[in-house]
Amino acid sequence: MTLQLTPQQQNILDGNEGPARKLAMEILVKVGEGFGAQRLIPIQSVHLVLHAYKSAFDAGVEAAERIADMGGRFSVPTTIDPYGMDAEDWEGAKTPKEYAVMQKRLEAAVNRLGVIPVWTCTPYYGFNMPKFGENVAWSESSAVAFANTVLGARTNRQSAIVDICCGILGLAPEVGLHLAEERRGQVLVELHLNRPLQAWEYPALGFRLGQLLGNRIGVVAGMLGTPDTEELKALCAAAAASGSVALLHIAGITPEARTLEEAFGGNHPEETITFTKKDLLETREKMNTHKGKNVDIVALGCPHYTINEIITVQKLLNGRKISDNVALWIYANSAAIALAEKMGIREELEGLGITIRAETCMIISPIAEWGFKVMMTDSGKCVHYGPMECGTEMVFGSAEECVESAVCGHVWTKEA
Numbered sequence: 567m568t569l570q571l572t573p574q575q576q577n578i579l580d581g582n583e584g585p586a587r588k589l590a591m592e593i594l595v596k597v598g599e600g601f602g603a604q605r606l607i608p609i610q611s612v613h614l615v616l617h618a619y620k621s622a623f624d625a626g627v628e629a630a631e632r633i634a635d636m637g638g639r640f641s642v643p644t645t646i647d648p649y650g651m652d653a654e655d656w657e658g659a660k661t662p663k664e665y666a667v668m669q670k671r672l673e674a675a676v677n678r679l680g681v682i683p684v685w686t687c688t689p690y691y692g693f694n695m696p697k698f699g700e701n702v703a704w705s706e707s708s709a710v711a712f713a714n715t716v717l718g719a720r721t722n723r724q725s726a727i728v729d730i731c732c733g734i735l736g737l738a739p740e741v742g743l744h745l746a747e748e749r750r751g752q753v754l755v756e757l758h759l760n761r762p763l764q765a766w767e768y769p770a771l772g773f774r775l776g777q778l779l780g781n782r783i784g785v786v787a788g789m790l791g792t793p794d795t796e797e798l799k800a801l802c803a804a805a806a807a808s809g810s811v812a813l814l815h816i817a818g819i820t821p822e823a824r825t826l827e828e829a830f831g832g833n834h835p836e837e838t839i840t841f842t843k844k845d846l847l848e849t850r851e852k853m854n855t856h857k858g859k860n861v862d863i864v865a866l867g868c869p870h871y872t873i874n875e876i877i878t879v880q881k882l883l884n885g886r887k888i889s890d891n892v893a894l895w896i897y898a899n900s901a902a903i904a905l906a907e908k909m910g911i912r913e914e915l916e917g918l919g920i921t922i923r924a925e926t927c928m929i930i931s932p933i934a935e936w937g938f939k940v941m942m943t944d945s946g947k948c949v950h951y952g953p954m955e956c957g958t959e960m961v962f963g964s965a966e967e968c969v970e971s972a973v974c975g976h977v978w979t980k981e982a
């Protein structure tokens with residue numbers, strides 16, 4: 567099956583719109599043909615993952631520079647994942663100088679391409695908000711799962727460089743989750759709790775679902791109450807990290823799943839998975855790779871904390887200082903930090919011993935220099951990547967448990 571280009575697309579491939587657009591088209595045609603696409607379709611926005619020197623390496627930086635040198639410019643709104651180091655205070659964050667130099671080169675290159683420079687994995691909070699049914703080309707796994715699941719937009723998990731090509735052309739291969747028939751549920755996930763989930767249960771459920779589903783599309787039944795976007799963000803991020811979930815349907819809650827029938831779209835579930843409180847408690851136990859009570863750092867904000875989540879931390883602390891032997895770092899984007907500043911919350915939190923890390927995260931900024939051995943977090947995604955990327959043992963808990971642990975100076979858990 568051959569990919570059919572429109573005359574205008576062929577014109578780009580022939581080089582009549584400059585070398586950058588020609589290169590981008592050559593790459594998209596190869597990718598599209600590799601995945602069996604019949605055509606390239608217009609997209610409304612892009613979200614990039616060529617964002618941190620830690621994962622881009624020299625080759626990624628040089629590729630971005632080369633495309634910018636060739637005259638590449640984004641033709642659709644294009645946002646980008648978190649910065650590869652603390653954007654306000656990389657020296658205070660003990661970032662190696664040579665790393666910082668390369669991060670700034672990457673930043674300069676994507677700026678020349680015309681990126682919207684809000685470095686965050688939660689672009690859907692105000693910067694890049696696709697509508698229901700719109701096609702987009704996003705890369706960040708947690709954002710992809712959120713866009714497909716919660717917004718009902720349509721995107722595959724793009725990869726670095728391919729996402730840049732999509733941004734330059736405003737096109738993506740029409741395969742996978744761009745197609746209605748590829749978005750139908752495959753696995754029924756029954757929750758047997760008879761109550762709304764507690765805060766920690768969203769990432770725990772996502773973590774286990776990712777392991778069980780892989781890249782299959784699950785349809786969750788029995789989720790009671792009305793989860794807020796922060797809870798759904800935590801669920802999507804964990805499922806996308808421990809598996810490769812890019813779309814979940816949650817019956818009665820997400821837009822393509824007003825009913826179970828609609829979510830399955832005529833498919834019969836190939837498997838049914840059930841979840842009880844016991845399953846969630848067992849998952850939580852397995853997420854804790856550290857069994858002791860000591861903790862070095864509490865890391866919150868994976869995905870980036872919203873202003874609401876920062877306010878929750880303020881309320882949980884209620885004026886109490888954190889222990890001298892524990893660090894508590896909150897990761898957030900520039901908009902949430904600006905609001906926290908305007909509301910006086912940043913100053914208050916910093917006075918209580920907390921560090922706000924700007925526009926970056928614990929996973930994609932280098933933190934080895936700090937020598938942390940045990941990290942506690944409320945994020946299922948962070949639990950998954952922490953051992954590999956931070957070299958730490960992990961403790962998982964709710965935001966409340968994380969904050970209390972930082973105050974006590976040791977792991978504190980609540981009766982679940």
Ligand code: F3S
Pocket residue numbers: 647648687708803867868869870897926927928929930947948951
């Ligand atoms: Fe975002 Fe970093 Fe977590 S990019 S989802 S905070 S690993």
